[in-house]
Amino acid sequence: MTDFTEDMSEPPQVERQPMNRLVMRCIQSRWRQIVTVIPFFWLLVFFLAPFFIVAKISLAELAIASPPFTSLIEWTGDGIMTIRLVFDNFVYIWEDSLYFDTYVNSLKISVTCTFLCLLFGYPIAYAIVRSGPVAKPLLLFAIILPFWTSFLLRVYSWMGLLADQGTINNLLIALGVIDEPIRMLYTEFAVYIGIVYTYMPFMILPLYANMEKLDNSLNEAAADLGSKPTNTFFKITLPLTIPGIVAGSLLVFIPATGEYVIPDLLGGGNVQMIGRVLYNEFSRNSDWPVAAAVAIVLLFILVLPIMVFQHYQGKAAEEQ
């Protein structure tokens, strides 16, 4: 009986197989397209669409409405469509020195922090690469460990450390090094500490990945050819770690420029960074169009280094 039912069920399967195969073949031949569509789709939904929304808002006018801006497209009477693009917001940002100064200050802080991260991160990455088989995973672990705690929590703990009555000042007073607390919290110094501390792993990890690939026999060969260790570093190691330096620097520079939480918590009102201005426009002034314009300008300021990065990546890929 069972044999009989099995026999019955077989013919339709045979018929279905070519159909399945057809679908499979279609997927196989289109596989490349399917694979490339996924990242494009991702970019479209999570980058391009939001970008156009923000761009649209930046070209609108403030209005007492919800959401608080005018719409670009208006239908007047007999099916006539009017598109109104207002560039006032950009002009306003350009003319009000507050914004210009804040952009410059943001760039100053992020460039300095990137440089500091590189200055401290490079030797750290180098030391990790050169460390022994036991120490290396532990050191790498130590670099990644901070990510296990909330970013906000870590910034708050810096507030506790840097405050007038904070750990560092109390310790220094107890040791008799100083008589009065040094003002650290709510200064630019605190913002530098916060940013360098937070973004250091983003500098160290790409540098580590880059240095790890370097062949130590290159150093030996340089020494064999008469090059002293410092010379070898500048002529061989440094040029070969440029891709890591560029990658790490961008990973620090780009988010540091738009940083909001660190200047707000550690800098208080004393440190103007564009992230805070943007937030204030958006939430306190409820001026969405100006906030959107600030964001668009910030984006274009950051696109430049990204393009430089892409250029380097392309070049590196070409050489390989």
Added chain:
Amino acid sequence: MADVPAYERPTNMMFQSYALFPHMTVEKNVAFGLEQDHVPKLDIADRVHDILKLVELEDFKKRKPKQLSGGQRQRVALARALVKRPKLLLLDEPLAALDKKLRKQTQFELANIQDKVGVTFIVVTHDQEEAMTLSSRMAVMDAGRFKQIGTPTEIYEFPESRFVADFIGSANIFEGRVTEDGADHVRVETEFCEVYIDHGHSVKAGSKIWVALRPEKIRLEKSDTIAEGANQTAAVIDDVGYLGETSIYKVRLPNGEIFDVTQPNQSRPTHAAQRLTWEDKVNISWDPSSAMLLHS
């Protein structure tokens, strides 16, 4: 020399991986060593040009190492090490990364270049053939110790130990007992025949000793009669390997021991009967000068 830092030693080294600087052109790679010595710029250009000409790479001087083939990279590495005119050049497995055909060709090139520049080369290799082709004097090392030092011929024809005999080339090694130790000859008794050697060895009569025979020094003849006397014995072909230029036969001796015998295929076998094949009864024999006594 161990106390002198590498960058002050008057020697140079060619690395097994070549260790070419990937971000520099061929020209820059070769010039690097001279720049460290603060050689005047014009001299650097001249010397780089000359050495690249020697290794036949003048047309590639603007290329990066990644744009070169394995053999070209090997020559850049050699040029980079040679351009400093070292007192001694150490080559660490210089040909190991090349394929077999290129390796053979490069062996002779390397020897020619050495001849032209006149620098002493110390070549580290695990390829015995390479060692034989390249060297005028070779040392066999085992676990960091010298086993034997000599010319390739000395090492091959007169190995002192089992290790050397077995490591350089192939050898049939068997045990025997010295029966007679004369000034100009030695007789050794083995399980299958007497071995007569026509030159003296300082061995004690009655002592046990290892004897080695190179496969190519053994003659092989088809024969049904059992051979008697020194340096010959009857055997049966156990296995045949046809390699083209030579054939390798594994022959079973009366005591069950298997010998490797290689024979050049000097003429084409015109009919099957001429060909030695499985289970053929043969006689093997060798010259009185062929057997080698191993002292350890």
